Amino acid sequence: MPPKQKNKSWMDWKQAGNDSFKKGQYGEATNMYSQAIKELDKSSKKNPEDLAVLYSNRSASYLKDGNCPECVKDCNVSLELQPFNVKSLLRRAAAHEALERYRQAYVDYKTTLLIDCNVTAAQDGTSRTMKALAAADGPSWREKIPPIPLVPLSVREKVAQKTQSGPAPQQNGTRETDKPAPSPRDMKKGQALKDEGNSLVKKGEHKKAVEKYSQSLKHDPTEVTTYTNRALCYLSLERYADAVRDCGAALTIDGSNVKALYRRALALRELQDVRACAEDLNHLLRVEPKNTAALKLLQEVQNE
Structure with a gap:
């Protein structure tokens, strides 16, 4: 039941909105969040971050209800109050994509990846919008993309601190390197499959190799080389965030692996x-002071 208006705080309205949202009552949730925004605006202890969350929550309700223009408006307000909020960026990106505003959607997905390269929704969204833009604008589609915001180092470091405990989770929520030590039989099977992948790479069939x-x-x-080999395929497929993730997993096992460092550098540059x-x-x-490929890439990056 929604709270009675009298003597109810913005937090009560927010909780009512959350409850309605969980039940799939998105129109009702929108009304509750709107009331919460009104109450918080009246408060003498108004906090921009709290207000940003309310607008972001209401944008989610609008998005679920198919009201994409209002979703975009609320995300705009939320991001003005709390820049680089990943939830607001992803919701605005989804709304833009639904409205076929692929350039704006691409920028939001890409910005999210600059904040946290392991966000699966942003990885998938970037891939979808790239394909849509390439189909619409041809090979020069990148030239028509609006500027991508520069994400402050402090924002990226805050996210990085949360993920320093180990390699990023896979899309199914598990960590490949957290599994028990493989048996000799599993190692043999793994090696055979890796060899098949290597053969496919030589044929240029990177998707099958993955x-x-x-x-x-x-x-x-x-097996470190399986991660670095799959990272190479991801680079060829322009799945740069996936390449970063695999190189990170490889470096968790071997912290000075040259291929992992170089391939992650290539992906990070993209x-x-x-x-x-x-x-x-x-x-x-x-590790390798005379590595010519790394020296050349570093010079190019420094010039940029």
Whole structure:
């Protein structure tokens, strides 16, 4: 039951909105969040972050109800109050995509990946919008994209601190490197699947190779080269966030793996994270000071 208006705080209205949203009553949730916004606006202890959350919550209700224009408006307000809020960025991106505003959607998905490259919804959204833009605008589609915001280092570091405990989760919520040590039988099966993946790479069939490497890792999640090989395929498929994730998993096992450092640097450059790209290259050059590919890429990144 929604709270009575008299003597109810904005938090009560917010909770009522959350309850309605969970029940799939999105219109009712919108009304509750609207009331919460009104009450918070009246409050002498108004906090911009609290207000940003309310607008973001209401945008989710609008999005679920198919009211994409109002969703975009609320996300705009939320992001003005709390810049680089991932939930608001993703909701606005989804609304833009539904409205076939693929350029704006791409920018929001890409910005999310600059904040946290492991956000699956942003990875998938970037891939979808890239395909839509390439189909609409041809090979020069990137030239028509609005500027992508520069994400402050403090924002990225805050996210990084939450994920320092280990490699990023896979899309099914598990960590491949958290599995028990593989048996000799599993290692043999993993190696056979990896060899199949290697053969597919030589033929240029990177998508099929990814499937083989993924199967291999289910049998043996401790094999570093399987991660770096799959990362190479992801680079070819322009799935840069996935490449970063696989290289991170490889580096968790072998912290100075040259291929993982170089391939992650390539992916980070494409994701416009120049600072992290340079850090990987400098790390690589401490391991192999004469690595010409790394030296060349570092010079290019520094010039950028």
